[in-house]
Amino acid sequence: MITRRTFVKAGGCALVAYAGAPRFLLRAAHATEASGKVLVAIFQRGAVDGLSMVTPYGDPGYAGVRPSIGLQPPRRGESDRAADLDGFFAFHPSLAPLVPLWANRSLAVIHACGSPDTTRSHFDAQDYMETGTPGVKSTPDGWLARAAGARPAKSTPFRAVAIGPALPRTLQGDVGAISMQSLDRFDVRAGSDSTARAGFESLYEQGVHDLLHGTGRETFDAVKMLRGAKASRIPPANGAEYPRVPLGEALRQIAQLIKANVGLEVAFADMQGWDTHVGQGAERGQLALRFRDFAAALAAFSQDLGDKMSDVVVLTMSEFGRTVAENGNRGTDHGHATAMLVFGGGVRGGRVYGRWPGLDRHQLFEGRDLAVTTDFRNLFSEIATRHLGVPAAPIFPGFKPTQPLGLLA
Amino acid sequence: MNAARALVCAALGLGLLGGCTSAKAGEGHVAAPVAPAAPAAPAAAPTRPVTPAPSVSGERQIIHALSRLTYGARPGDVERVRAIGVSAWIDRQLRPRTIDDSATERALAELTTLRMPISETLREFPRPDPRLRAKIANGEMSRQEMLERYPMEKRPARIAIELQAAKVVRAVTSERQLEEVMVDFWFNHFNVFAGKGDVRWYVSAYEREAIRPYAMGKFPDLVRATAYHPAMLFYLDNWLSARPDFIVPVGPNRGRKAGLNENYARELMELHTLGVDGGYTQKDVTEVARAFTGWTIDRPQTDGHFIFRPGMHDGGEKIVLGQRIPAGGGRDDGERVIAILTSHPATARFVATKLVRRFVSDTPPPALVARVAATYTSTGGDIPAMLRTIFGSPEFFSEDAYRAKIKKPFEFVASAVRALGGSTDATGGLALARASAEIGEPLYQAQPPTGYADRGAVWVNAGALLARMNFALGLASGRYPHVSVALPALIAGADPSSPSAVLDRLLASIVADQPGPETRAVLTAQLSEPQITRLSPDDRGPANTDVATLAALVIGSPEFQRR
Numbered sequence: 001m002i003t004r005r006t007f008v009k010a011g012g013c014a015l016v017a018y019a020g021a022p023r024f025l026l027r028a029a030h031a032t033e034a035s036g037k038v039l040v041a042i043f044q045r046g047a048v049d050g051l052s053m054v055t056p057y058g059d060p061g062y063a064g065v066r067p068s069i070g071l072q073p074p075r076r077g078e079s080d081r082a083a084d085l086d087g088f089f090a091f092h093p094s095l096a097p098l099v100p101l102w103a104n105r106s107l108a109v110i111h112a113c114g115s116p117d118t119t120r121s122h123f124d125a126q127d128y129m130e131t132g133t134p135g136v137k138s139t140p141d142g143w144l145a146r147a148a149g150a151r152p153a154k155s156t157p158f159r160a161v162a163i164g165p166a167l168p169r170t171l172q173g174d175v176g177a178i179s180m181q182s183l184d185r186f187d188v189r190a191g192s193d194s195t196a197r198a199g200f201e202s203l204y205e206q207g208v209h210d211l212l213h214g215t216g217r218e219t220f221d222a223v224k225m226l227r228g229a230k231a232s233r234i235p236p237a238n239g240a241e242y243p244r245v246p247l248g249e250a251l252r253q254i255a256q257l258i259k260a261n262v263g264l265e266v267a268f269a270d271m272q273g274w275d276t277h278v279g280q281g282a283e284r285g286q287l288a289l290r291f292r293d294f295a296a297a298l299a300a301f302s303q304d305l306g307d308k309m310s311d312v313v314v315l316t317m318s319e320f321g322r323t324v325a326e327n328g329n330r331g332t333d334h335g336h337a338t339a340m341l342v343f344g345g346g347v348r349g350g351r352v353y354g355r356w357p358g359l360d361r362h363q364l365f366e367g368r369d370l371a372v373t374t375d376f377r378n379l380f381s382e383i384a385t386r387h388l389g390v391p392a393a394p395i396f397p398g399f400k401p402t403q404p405l406g407l408l409a
Numbered sequence: 410m411n412a413a414r415a416l417v418c419a420a421l422g423l424g425l426l427g428g429c430t431s432a433k434a435g436e437g438h439v440a441a442p443v444a445p446a447a448p449a450a451p452a453a454a455p456t457r458p459v460t461p462a463p464s465v466s467g468e469r470q471i472i473h474a475l476s477r478l479t480y481g482a483r484p485g486d487v488e489r490v491r492a493i494g495v496s497a498w499i500d501r502q503l504r505p506r507t508i509d510d511s512a513t514e515r516a517l518a519e520l521t522t523l524r525m526p527i528s529e530t531l532r533e534f535p536r537p538d539p540r541l542r543a544k545i546a547n548g549e550m551s552r553q554e555m556l557e558r559y560p561m562e563k564r565p566a567r568i569a570i571e572l573q574a575a576k577v578v579r580a581v582t583s584e585r586q587l588e589e590v591m592v593d594f595w596f597n598h599f600n601v602f603a604g605k606g607d608v609r610w611y612v613s614a615y616e617r618e619a620i621r622p623y624a625m626g627k628f629p630d631l632v633r634a635t636a637y638h639p640a641m642l643f644y645l646d647n648w649l650s651a652r653p654d655f656i657v658p659v660g661p662n663r664g665r666k667a668g669l670n671e672n673y674a675r676e677l678m679e680l681h682t683l684g685v686d687g688g689y690t691q692k693d694v695t696e697v698a699r700a701f702t703g704w705t706i707d708r709p710q711t712d713g714h715f716i717f718r719p720g721m722h723d724g725g726e727k728i729v730l731g732q733r734i735p736a737g738g739g740r741d742d743g744e745r746v747i748a749i750l751t752s753h754p755a756t757a758r759f760v761a762t763k764l765v766r767r768f769v770s771d772t773p774p775p776a777l778v779a780r781v782a783a784t785y786t787s788t789g790g791d792i793p794a795m796l797r798t799i800f801g802s803p804e805f806f807s808e809d810a811y812r813a814k815i816k817k818p819f820e821f822v823a824s825a826v827r828a829l830g831g832s833t834d835a836t837g838g839l840a841l842a843r844a845s846a847e848i849g850e851p852l853y854q855a856q857p858p859t860g861y862a863d864r865g866a867v868w869v870n871a872g873a874l875l876a877r878m879n880f881a882l883g884l885a886s887g888r889y890p891h892v893s894v895a896l897p898a899l900i901a902g903a904d905p906s907s908p909s910a911v912l913d914r915l916l917a918s919i920v921a922d923q924p925g926p927e928t929r930a931v932l933t934a935q936l937s938e939p940q941i942t943r944l945s946p947d948d949r950g951p952a953n954t955d956v957a958t959l960a961a962l963v964i965g966s967p968e969f970q971r972r
Binding site for chain 2 (some may be wrong): 045046068119120121122123124162164166167172178179180181182185186188189190193194195196198199200202203206208209210211212213215216218220222223245247270273275277278328330331333334361366396
């Protein structure tokens with residue numbers, strides 16, 4: 001991976017740097033590439049229980065299989081119960097902040113979605129979902145990186161950004177994605193002394209073509225651009241209030257990057273804590289608290305961006321779902337299919353997509369898990385092609401899309 | 410190192426304790442790599458590379474060994490290793506009990522939770538009264554009042570905080586560097602997350618009781634010790650796993666039905682032993698989970714020790730990886746599973762791969778992995794024997810491996826302090842632990858059971874690189890309280906008014922005189938910056954070099970990110 005990435009770097013911007021010319025015409029980029037489509041991908045790490053997130057209360061197999069963690073069916077006017085979506089599915093009550101997006105038809109659910117690979121290993125399943133190649137571990141780069149890289153070249157270091165301490169697998173690759181924990185702290189902090197900043201920049205500008213130097217060069221381009229754009233000073237708009245949790249902080253900063261017009265095309269954030277083996281709770285409890293933060297962060301993001309959401313699509317994903325039956329500890333073990341959410345501009349929302357496989361024992365995968373009826377690549381590739389306008393084949397190698405979901409206008 | 414100790418080491422190197430090595434102590438040259446030492450290893454080694462990779466020699470061998478077996482070289486370490494010979498030095502690091510480390514223990518004395526049994530941590534750090542929380546929520550009590558009633562030093566978070574501080578102090582200070590590296594490696598291999606529930610109270614005991622005693626011992630002992638430990642039982646939920654239809658007889662859940670929980674069983678095979686491609690099935694996961702039912706925690710909130718509860722145990726027959734465990738085995742079922750898993754060839758391969766990745770390369774050479782796996786098999790998973798196979802291999806001392814690994818954030822932080830001849834107490838250790846977190850590796854805070862990755866690509870990214878540079882600036886200019894760096898000693902003898910002389914000393918000291926030509930050129934160019942050669946404070950004497958900024962640039966340079 002490193003080799004390939006370095007090679008491309010060497011063939012691209014890096015050579016310009018060697019010739020001594022300005023690396024990027026940053027201000028020009030700033031001015032002319034202001035608008036464009038943005039995809040925000042959110043990973044629920046640890047395997048979210050899709051049956052609690054979007055609960056199939058209309059399935060006769062649901063009642064009874066989860067004696068202590070099953071959700072009560074929705075009842076009109078009772079907000080502490082699940083919120084009915086379509087007479088069959090309902091949102092977990094903690095997802096209430098997302099109900100308006102469902103109601104105005106900008107949010108869609110894809111249920112029984114997942115991987116054709118049957119692994120129940122978090123690590124492998126996340127790897128497969130992030131590379132977009134289920135069952136293939138040798139894929140050098142991530143599908144989001146390939147998707148961003150397939151867009152017309154842009155002279156900005158901010159095409160692909162992850163908010164977090166490390167660059168996720170899905171953004172590793174030739175596109176040169178950036179990861180940062182905080183826009184505020186994204187600079188060499190040497191006070192008024194410019195020597196150190198210039199020194200570090202020179203150290204990474206010169207020298208061999210390797211991952212460290214390549215990343216260093218991207219970093220300093222990004223630092224300069226961000227300083228110019230003053231992105232971290234842009235306040236949330238439209239009265240949006242982000243929850244003070246990592247996902248809220250991440251989405252607040254992704255919104256700042258979008259509003260600062262730095263050329264963002266693909267953004268990534270993740271949220272931990274979905275691996276609810278023990279005491280996951282029902283309407284209230286451990287999982288309900290995770291959903292509350294999750295939904296509050298997504299809703300705040302949508303509100304903050306307002307009209308700008310017409311160019312933005314948010315996609316949530318998780319490596320697999322959880323067992324249909326509750327386990328011995330009022331929790332759930334690793335399962336198969338789960339539910340994913342998509343909202344934003346162009347989404348034909350207010351619908352649950354995907355064929356429902358049913359919860360009767362004979363309908364379950366290996367007799368225990370919700371079966372996958374929508375390959376996650378079907379969903380992801382539709383978003384890549386319809387929203388980002390890139391061809392699906394190179395992004396999901398070896399995958400032949402079946403019937404499109406028709407999710408995006 | 411004093412002469413007397415060097416003598417002891419030489420004696421050890423000659424194999425007076427255990428006869429594990431044929432390396433000659435006191436060899437004047439170091440060109441020959443350490444001889445593979447575990448008696449069984451050479452016989453079991455299946456293949457040798459057909460064309461050996463070019464190998465590093467001379468001083469670079471010392472630099473390489475120091476960079477891989479320690480948290481980075483301190484000023485003078487190269488000379489110290491040269492004095493006894495690299496093979497004798499490696500051999501000594503492989504026998505940590507023979508190395509006096511009382512200074513480190515004294516530095517940790519104030520961290521009282523490090524020595525507390527679990528029952529005492531539970532007593533000393535009581536859970537917050539839920540009524541207090543309610544009072545804050547409805548405004549009856551201010552946060553300030555809460556802090557007074559329930560001060561930070563009485564909170565269970567202190568246990569993990571002291572453990573973080575201790576980890577840093579040990580990495581910076583300990584003479585048993587390889588052992589500290591291995592404690593970190595095995596904790597990460599058998600990861601528990603210090604923030605999950607009762608693990609808060611158990612985590613320090615976990616490292617002390619289940620990891621550290623076996624870090625240089627036998628791998629199966631690590632599996633066993635972690636399997637029995639309350640921290641692992643809690644973290645991967647096995648303490649709750651019971652036979653189907655078990656009815657909880659006592660406690661708040663009295664009368665509830667409990668049943669099987671697969672979490673530990675799966676990770677035991679995927680992450681601790683066989684590896685994800687180790688050939689087990691979902692059926693094996695369920696069978697292993699059944700075998701471990703009843704392995705639980707006695708009085709987890711007041712005492713917290715292992716107990717086997719026969720009532721929770723599934724007494725039926727189990728088939729694990731094709732091997733039959735007859736019905737009625739009770740607690741021994743778990744022991745049987747551990748024996749099956751730790752003697753499995755997939756485990757040998759998996760453990761060997763991880764060790765080779767840590768010590769040699771992000772892409773472990775298959776031939777070396779095979780030899781280390783053979784050592785595992787022939788020695789029953791003896792960790793020093795596997796390490797000897799690695800350190801004695803041409804792959805370890807190959808040019809391909811030299812400076813090929815990127816330091817993970819904690820390694821970078823510790824190595825920076827050590828390179829600057831620095832020292833820290835526990836308070837400073839905590840500040841340095843926070844720095845490691847800023848760069849991407851909060852200590853004892855890896856939430857998933859995979860622990861932290863050991864591949865450079867994971868740690869190299871824009872935000873983290875900036876954090877490394879900022880840490881370098883803060884450290885070199887003395888902005889970390891209770892952390893001292895010895896810049897004057899580092900450049901002793903160099904003329905402070907001669908920037909190039911200062912730079913030469915820093916490069917020699919911090920990156921062992923081996924910066925890339927570009928780095929030297931860039932740093933030399935920096936010397937002409939007016940801010941680097943600044944006037945002395947009283948504005949009278951000759952210009953003095955801004956040593957701190959120069960040192961920070963070297964610490965933040967691409968070269969120093971590698972080991």
